[in-house]
Amino acid sequence: MSSQEVVSPFMKSSFSGGGSANECVEVAHTADGGRAVRDSKNPGGGLQFYAPEEWAAFLDGVKGGAFGG
Template sequence: MTPEVIGPYVKSSYSGQNNNCVEIAVTSNGGRAVRDSKNPGGPSLHFTGEGWRAFLRGVEGGAFDS
């Protein structure tokens, strides 16, 4: 079962005005939901709390750098 989004979706402070952004919201299980700001009614990705923390560690550690 997909957890309920309980917080508002928020854009990163690093996002510009070109609308190529992702938005993140808190979910009922303590995780996060991520969606494309250009398609707010479209699909979203859901992370558990631990999954979200692992994703952030990967970003901070450069795991997704090209």
């Protein structure tokens, strides 16, 4: 299995709301425990891949308020 093999369905956050003003990403698990991310408005436009430790660091930043949200 490739570390960039998507092994789960893409999911959009329940915080994304609804309507035409959505600007969301969708996330799926990869074979190595990392994540694949795509634009929900353009799912065929390409993927970004994050290793497990990169995804963990991102989540720590979100939980710690590093992104101003």
